[in-house]
Amino acid sequence: MCQLLGMNANTPTDVMFSFAGLACRADEHKDGFGIAFFEGRGLRHFIDCQSARHSPVAELVKRWPIRSEIVIAHIRKATQGAVALQNTHPFVRELWGRYWVCAHNGNLEGFAPRLHAAFRPVGDTDSERAFCWLMQELAKAHAGVPTVDELSHTLRELLPLIARHGSFNLLLSNGQALWAFATTKLHSLLRQHPFGAATLADEDLSVDFAALTRPSDRVAIVATEPLTTGEAWSAFAPGEMRVFEHGVPRPQAS
Amino acid sequence: MCQLLGMNANTPTDVMFSFAGLACRADEHKDGFGIAFFEGRGLRHFIDCQSARHSPVAELVKRWPIRSEIVIAHIRKATQGAVALQNTHPFVRELWGRYWVCAHNGNLEGFAPRLHAAFRPVGDTDSERAFCWLMQELAKAHAGVPTVDELSHTLRELLPLIARHGSFNLLLSNGQALWAFATTKLHSLLRQHPFGAATLADEDLSVDFAALTRPSDRVAIVATEPLTTGEAWSAFAPGEMRVFEHGVPRPQAS
Numbered sequence: 376m377c378q379l380l381g382m383n384a385n386t387p388t389d390v391m392f393s394f395a396g397l398a399c400r401a402d403e404h405k406d407g408f409g410i411a412f413f414e415g416r417g418l419r420h421f422i423d424c425q426s427a428r429h430s431p432v433a434e435l436v437k438r439w440p441i442r443s444e445i446v447i448a449h450i451r452k453a454t455q456g457a458v459a460l461q462n463t464h465p466f467v468r469e470l471w472g473r474y475w476v477c478a479h480n481g482n483l484e485g486f487a488p489r490l491h492a493a494f495r496p497v498g499d500t501d502s503e504r505a506f507c508w509l510m511q512e513l514a515k516a517h518a519g520v521p522t523v524d525e526l527s528h529t530l531r532e533l534l535p536l537i538a539r540h541g542s543f544n545l546l547l548s549n550g551q552a553l554w555a556f557a558t559t560k561l562h563s564l565l566r567q568h569p570f571g572a573a574t575l576a577d578e579d580l581s582v583d584f585a586a587l588t589r590p591s592d593r594v595a596i597v598a599t600e601p602l603t604t605g606e607a608w609s610a611f612a613p614g615e616m617r618v619f620e621h622g623v624p625r626p627q628a629s
Numbered sequence: 630m631c632q633l634l635g636m637n638a639n640t641p642t643d644v645m646f647s648f649a650g651l652a653c654r655a656d657e658h659k660d661g662f663g664i665a666f667f668e669g670r671g672l673r674h675f676i677d678c679q680s681a682r683h684s685p686v687a688e689l690v691k692r693w694p695i696r697s698e699i700v701i702a703h704i705r706k707a708t709q710g711a712v713a714l715q716n717t718h719p720f721v722r723e724l725w726g727r728y729w730v731c732a733h734n735g736n737l738e739g740f741a742p743r744l745h746a747a748f749r750p751v752g753d754t755d756s757e758r759a760f761c762w763l764m765q766e767l768a769k770a771h772a773g774v775p776t777v778d779e780l781s782h783t784l785r786e787l788l789p790l791i792a793r794h795g796s797f798n799l800l801l802s803n804g805q806a807l808w809a810f811a812t813t814k815l816h817s818l819l820r821q822h823p824f825g826a827a828t829l830a831d832e833d834l835s836v837d838f839a840a841l842t843r844p845s846d847r848v849a850i851v852a853t854e855p856l857t858t859g860e861a862w863s864a865f866a867p868g869e870m871r872v873f874e875h876g877v878p879r880p881q882a883s
Binding site: 414415416417418419420421422423431432435438439459460461462463467468469470471472473474492493494495496497498514 | 668669670671672673674675676677685686689692693713714715716717721722723724725726727728746747748749750751752768
């Protein structure tokens with residue numbers, strides 16, 4: 376299974392610690408990795424078809440503290456589509472003058488939606504197809520630029536339609552909010568004052584967040600499996616969507 | 630003035646030598662740089678708002694021989710738009726299931742086209758606005774997926790309309806061909822058998838291409854200013870477009 380990592384913070388924050396935790400799971404996921412960093416409306420997008428264990432791009436990301444409000448990362452174990460750059464998550468498109476980033480973990484069977492609008496897959500994964508369909512349907516559902524709550528409302532209608540076709544754990548962002556949806560496996564965690572220490576579950580690496588943060592900092596982390604021990608990870612229920620903005624879950628609008 | 634670099638080869642080729650020549654001109658272009666590498670339909674896209682002299686991303690690109698058929702690079706001196714990631718060239722969009730990459734050198738005054746379709750700028754440069762308009766008009770001009778010659782024909786109509794608004798030197802690619810258009814300054818060069826040696830114009834660095842190539846290799850390089858001495862660079866005429874495919878200029882269809 377692929378591994379997902381998402382981060383949303385209320386202040387530009389690096390993900391070196393979490394990415395190290397993700398990358399050390401890359402041995403069984405040799406089919407590439409990718410990571411996208413929002414800096415305001417701007418986006419850095421690094422992908423490679425090599426394993427995150429050996430990729431020079433992963434090396435750069437591990438060593439360079441890129442500070443970002445929203446990050447989406449993915450390490451890939453190919454289920455559909457060859458091992459090629461165009462099949463490497465996360466995928467990026469532009470809609471309403473913002474970049475949208477999407478990464479998927481799971482496998483969709485028989486998902487062949489009609490793509491009649493401006494979003495076409497470049498590669499041949501089920502994941503990019505689902506992302507293009509989502510962009511198309513979001514564009515159709517809103518005449519103007521929607522708010523985060525309006526987008527969340529539409530996504531709550533659209534995502535279950537894709538999820539009928541198989542396992543569908545998704546991270547999606549336009550730089551304003553981070554949407555996380557799970558059918559089989561996703562966990563999230565909030566880090567906020569008082570900060571404690573955390574140890575990576577798979578590697579002998581610890582960090583004391585209290586020494587690195589201000590009391591006002593808030594960070595939400597989403598990952599396929601809990602990345603750390605000693606922190607209160609919360610599992611998604613099947614079909615659950617969580618929306619994060621400014622480092623905290625956004626309450627569901629009634 | 631910004632600096633452009635384009636490469637098109639008939640076999641995956643690295644641009645470390647040419648990029649070194651470009652990056653050493655980055656001292657007067659401190660406002661960021663970017664480079665995009667096509668690998669088949671896939672794309673690697675590296676951008677940074679730091680100068681190519683100091684950026685960790687530029688360091689990676691200079692040291693890692695990424696082999697690609699088509700490359701577009703840009704170092705920026707901001708004329709319009711703040712120094713920010715979303716204003717950093719090259720820009721990327723998807724059209725007809727292919728990524729399109731565009732970098733611009735020049736300055737457009739009063740260019741405010743009606744953007745009514747699926748392509749909107751994320752940043753606030755004249756360059757990204759021009760690119761979005763080009764994508765919109767290309768999409769409108771062709772019902773199906775056009776050939777390289779059909780695209781060249783449409784671009785020969787569209788590009789002069791933008792060029793009315795100021796200086797407009799452009800590199801554009803969809804991974805199939807490299808389109809280069811100049812109103813003020815662009816040069817190109819063909820490297821093919823028998824290969825010789827070249828020395829960077831601005832740095833004490835030489836390379837003997839004969840030792841690194843096969844007789845069948847063909848590479849076209851496009852740059853704002855000739856990057857090397859001892860090679861036959863050819864200046865663009867004002868308003869001229871050149872199309873490169875498989876490392877050679879594509880003859881203009883009648």
